[in-house]
Amino acid sequence: MEGLVVVAEIHRQRSKPGRPVGFDRRFASGHITWPIKEKLVFNTRSWTPGTDGAERGRAVLAPTSDEELEALRGHLKGAWVIATSGTYAPRFGSDRDQLRDRFGALCDEEGISGVIRPSGKNGLLRTSGNYRIEWDNLPTRVSILLLRDQFSLIYDYLKEGQEVELEFDIDQSFTEGPIPQYNVIAEIPGTDLADELMIFGGHLDSWDGAGGAQDNGTGTSTTLEAARLLMKAMTEHGVQPRRTIRFMLWGGEEQGLLGSRAYIAQHPEENERISAVIVHDGGTNACSGIRATPLMMPLFQEAFAPIIQYTADEEDDNLRFRLVSAERLPRGIGSDHDAYLSANVPGFFWEQRGTANYSYVHHTQHDWVPQVVQAYQRGTARVVASAAWRLANMNQTVPRDDMGQRQQRGQRDRNAKRVGVFLGEGMEITDLVGDGLAKKAGMAKGDVIVSVDGKEVANQRKLATTLRELKKDSAKIVWKRGDKLMAATFDWKAKTAVSTEP
Numbered sequence: 001m002e003g004l005v006v007v008a009e010i011h012r013q014r015s016k017p018g019r020p021v022g023f024d025r026r027f028a029s030g031h032i033t034w035p036i037k038e039k040l041v042f043n044t045r046s047w048t049p050g051t052d053g054a055e056r057g058r059a060v061l062a063p064t065s066d067e068e069l070e071a072l073r074g075h076l077k078g079a080w081v082i083a084t085s086g087t088y089a090p091r092f093g094s095d096r097d098q099l100r101d102r103f104g105a106l107c108d109e110e111g112i113s114g115v116i117r118p119s120g121k122n123g124l125l126r127t128s129g130n131y132r133i134e135w136d137n138l139p140t141r142v143s144i145l146l147l148r149d150q151f152s153l154i155y156d157y158l159k160e161g162q163e164v165e166l167e168f169d170i171d172q173s174f175t176e177g178p179i180p181q182y183n184v185i186a187e188i189p190g191t192d193l194a195d196e197l198m199i200f201g202g203h204l205d206s207w208d209g210a211g212g213a214q215d216n217g218t219g220t221s222t223t224l225e226a227a228r229l230l231m232k233a234m235t236e237h238g239v240q241p242r243r244t245i246r247f248m249l250w251g252g253e254e255q256g257l258l259g260s261r262a263y264i265a266q267h268p269e270e271n272e273r274i275s276a277v278i279v280h281d282g283g284t285n286a287c288s289g290i291r292a293t294p295l296m297m298p299l300f301q302e303a304f305a306p307i308i309q310y311t312a313d314e315e316d317d318n319l320r321f322r323l324v325s326a327e328r329l330p331r332g333i334g335s336d337h338d339a340y341l342s343a344n345v346p347g348f349f350w351e352q353r354g355t356a357n358y359s360y361v362h363h364t365q366h367d368w369v370p371q372v373v374q375a376y377q378r379g380t381a382r383v384v385a386s387a388a389w390r391l392a393n394m395n396q397t398v399p400r401d402d403m404g405q406r407q408q409r410g411q412r413d414r415n416a417k418r419v420g421v422f423l424g425e426g427m428e429i430t431d432l433v434g435d436g437l438a439k440k441a442g443m444a445k446g447d448v449i450v451s452v453d454g455k456e457v458a459n460q461r462k463l464a465t466t467l468r469e470l471k472k473d474s475a476k477i478v479w480k481r482g483d484k485l486m487a488a489t490f491d492w493k494a495k496t497a498v499s500t501e502p
């Protein structure tokens, strides 16, 4: 692609000394072989061992008493242990002396094939794993997470005294590290403000329990498509952006933002030249908005005006783009923009809306391409391309003053009085903070805040000042739901919000 400079950056980051370990997952199958034949749906944690070819063995229930433990003695070699709950699951290598510790020791002594645990009730098999292991001390125990219904079937057989035989063939292995990881970086060079950067991206890696379609194939593909759309438009119109537009696909995000953190550590001098970093890492739902602090809002209103206008008459409301005002930029969402926020660079995670259920696919066995919604992907690529072009051509960079101050103030004064909402136009609540007082008060999305302590709050700045100037620890906040007035007494000291007469 003409005009794009591709740079690969090799890095690795380890929190512990010693030889690191790579992990490869290839093939896995499992069956009940007796008394019925049934294929099993399961997964294993990453960075754990597989089996030595097909391992067939009897299923045994973890003991719940010393008598049951004694009855298992001599019968555990090659067995698959059915561990119903944490209380009875074998615990290995512990120096405590509870039933589960003695069971763990017996399992090790006789050589079981592995331990099988049930998935959650929702039937989702979530993949995770700990990469912080060492080549000289590799995990040796096979640990299986089995679909709950199938787990229950085996459990019920065993409870009835029916023998059950299982077979697993799991081909996964360790590789001696270090394993190089890569960030993929492409740039459209700017012109008069070329040394300033507008960054868009997502992460390139995914958990290996499924295809990683929405975590984060959706984010990497919209980044690539936005780059293509921009290059096409620029070529057609013979124009170049003022600032440099950079697309970044980071590696190692799932292991703790390794790619973005390593890049920032290697290029600290760039941080002050970055206008903003905007990350798409929330699955296939449409990137339908962005949060902005009061200082950022005027710039965003100008930058996003075309996409807001262009999408305003979309039939699907999820594709209509909107700005969301926020007291500060939210942290701890857990994607690469957090690494930039930590370096005091404005980092954004797109607001996303749509019909897709992200928690159904997030790190689960269902994260495959058929769940991806094409219309949302197209809409998002359009949003990213538009944002890139506009923000790269504004007269100013994204202000970071109020982000920094607010953050410092927040750190200094943990008791700052907050309502616990995100606000859109006209004081309309667009979202609630997970554990905030607004939630306790019963506020909901779509409600409109009217007054605090008898003072009308017509805009967010007024709300902030009113809260800051409160002389006591509590205040009555009034809001509107449709035509109905509602109220609650917010008490920031007691951390309560109790309904009251408006």
Ligand SMILES: [Zn+2]
Binding pocket: 203, 215, 216, 253, 281, 335
């Ligand atoms: Zn992700």
